[in-house]
Amino acid sequence: MPKITTRTYDSQAFESLHRDGLPPVLARIYAARGIGHSAQLEMALARLLPFDQIRNIHLMAGLLADAIKARKRLLIIADYDSDGATACAVGIRILRMMGADVGYLVPNRFEYGYGLTPEIVDLAYTTSRPDILITVDNGIASIDGVQAAKALGMQVLITDHHLPGDELPEATAIINPNQPGCPFPSKHIAGVGVIFYLMLALRAEFRQRGAFDTDKEPKLAGFLDLVALGTVADVVKLDDNNRILVQQGLRRIQAGLACSGINALLKIAGRKVQQTSTYDLGFILGPRLNAAGRLDDMSLGIECLITDDAGAAEQMARQLDALNVRRREIESNMQDSALSKLESSLHAESARIQSAYSVCLFDQSWHQGVIGILASRIKDRYHRPVIIFAPGNDGEMKGSGRSIPGFHLRDALDLVAKRYPEIIVKFGGHAAAAGLTIVAERFVQFCEAFETIAQSLLTEADLTRVIETDGELDESDMNMELAQHLTRQVWGQGFPQPTFNAGFYVESQRVVGEKHLKLKLRKMPSGSMPAQDLTSGISYDAILFFHNDLLPDVINAVYRLQINEFNGRTMLQLLLEHWSQAEAKSIG
Template structure:
């Protein structure tokens, strides 16, 4: 098998389009039906449709704890995570608590290179020097049994807010809110960390309003909608499934930004990413703004990112965003170097094993940058279409790994299964279905490789290792115009679990040229049509494929709008392209194909 694996275009089953979607653009109706939308209510994004906060287990205890902190003037330290979800969660907590009258609230984000993830006993020791009365964790804490115990022993109270999957035991916190904890009745288990803390703040504000707190203190009733741009960014950047409740949060945040009501930090990040606020979409959070924020936690210290999000001064926010941009450039350079080394290692493994890579792939290089191994694991996973864990040296004889998975393998559960069989092997692990982190003794790596590959083989077969490009089918050439591109782009927040529309068809290649060294600019004509030419671009193209200058190609693409010198035109963003096989049609290639959404 080639190192890049094999991809195939698979069309979604649309079935009969529900009558309730009849008033939508026909293409949008087809796309939504392919995502199991059955009513217009599922496409409505008003705040009144948010799930109620009172279904969250532990929300009452959290509110009572925070109310006491307010009334007794406690000092509060928010302990976050070092990614975009953690940064936005921290900013939401600090901003909301200040708006409700908390005078002494600050934050601390563990440096990933010194303290690792979560509320560890080591980070508790750092927090203790500040002498807070209450620690509030955001986007972490559900697995911090020792850290919570250490904080309690030091006389501090602890409120845990998290969304990660719990282990066998829960920390003995004073209060805990996590939609994934046992016994929780909240209907959406896909909240990001920033969504959880936002819900806690909604509940606190409602309770304080009932108690007359704001009138008593002379504090204006906070408008927590001001925080929704942060909630939207953290939700998309953490790649949680965009179920209806999350789509509401993201749509509301995007609406505020498009209306010019985004916070200065978000505005500055949009500017530095060269995006237009009025046309911002959810993918801009994931591919432009989120990575710049994440770069702080990956390369240095996330506090600069949080300070950017907390700034109320646009000039200061721009300076901090420029610092984040520099860190992101350094991250890209480091990632490129690591990727080249990883591909060389893959080539060696590929040759030594007669062309068969493990189903569960582990790569290790002691010098790889700890903050970038997660991105590298994701890039390699996309290349070889199987679960990947990338390890680097963590010092003191340990190695740290970052895992990324594919549909069919719940990576956190896979690690849990290994830990159940060999309890002493994994010193620490946690995560989601598609991403996780772990720490183990360097001497255990080879045994872990074997166990991981074996566990993955329990869930996948050889056919599952082929990449799948999910398509919404072909488009009539006459239907492809700016109105359709704008409609699809702006209709709903697209993202994980509710993917942006992708179409496929067979095209004649009218012209091709390389731009920017690695990208292929194309002019395509739909097979069998007359007079319809479409601009297309394939980013990071396989240039070897184009050496033979194929005349006909099968392509999967997204519709985009290219803006150049004031002119707007439709452009295809190529998701997958390959020379057309003789004697087949696209419909034959994908006929009766089955697809399970990851």
């Protein structure tokens, strides 16, 4: 059973925000998310961190400007997820706008795996003969790949955001806010954000060289739709800088100024452009874009994002949508298989999970492109670090992991690799997500080693899921005005959408669409009252998705304020995220 807690907040931050004019409920919400003054809520482009704080960015911008002037052949090496695809699209679009001879190559995950490997370098050399390779959303761990490129006479410029290992590649230049010695404060910027910042620096370099007429200088803010999509889809922490990037990108999408690919994906998904939210970026567009890299070739996703032909974009969006449908089917079958392993009384994994601090699973039939999603689903269900493996090439297994708060997954894999160097072939990632390749015959040994690390870093309390809320809302605050304000704000990883908790009487309930529960709720007062007195207070519409069993008469619920538009009417609705049975309050 999850533990429900109320987010704490700094009282001085609360007072500062309240003095600046925010009502107490909003001051409390923002203070609980680390906002100390109202200026942090201003989303103007002028508040973006300056690019010159990124180590080596002037060096790399100068190298690119020289290469473009000399008509050197550039080749972007992209990653096969949404962040990599949007980063590639930003690089291709802007570099071509600035006169570059640039193409791209995205590794097929099933043939070449992740990043700038020696095999990808050979492929790039034989097919394109580039002078310079530019990595986006990868490269910081590509020691051997960079050496292979140098041996073939190619320069390598690395743009990445992943955590570096003990050794850095010997590239011509590296920009990565997480590399040692980089003072850029936003350590959570996505790969698409890094390449966008490089493009800002490149424009400044050309400006300094007098390359632009004032009226012909490229307007790079027009590419923030792609930056917003990649940032949200990559589930990076939405710090102040990332929120500005996302908010500015969303405004352009909502104004109908997005690229043809984003507009086409929204249309295929049946979403209204004017109402696009971070939810649409992360859960509607992101999965459709990712489906290409998971099941086929991310080149389809990249082409959808770089074309200016609306008809071609729509055709590719339909292909991406079909791939996503297929991905969901594969994922469902894999999830059924995994749960049967974990919940069957006859299966060894079922007994082990009760006392284990981690979950590692492998099945010969599992699809390599979907194991990350399955890891996320199992992590949510069991609240443990999870790594799911699928067959790889040449006696290897490919793994994808997801973690819980308090357990840094990439660092945990680093510990395994150092203690047991014979197990892991390669790995990389972040605190919450990571990928790895292991020697197949060492699978059992890896599971044991990973469990040992998990037990050393986690406590039993860490294995209990905690649902944080923003406490109880007064009925005076449960209104459309607050719901509309919250709807306009950017929420996401590290800046969670506000949720509230309270007790409710269930006045009525019915199943809609065969799988959702539509309810009428009346909030239980904070004080005591007779259980049968339901005459005071306000009645609220509520929805509980993917639940078709009726609830008890009295519940405790965690909910969000939502605006529901139906048949031309706009109404306040409570979206239930968690519920448990409660006792009606009575007079003491």
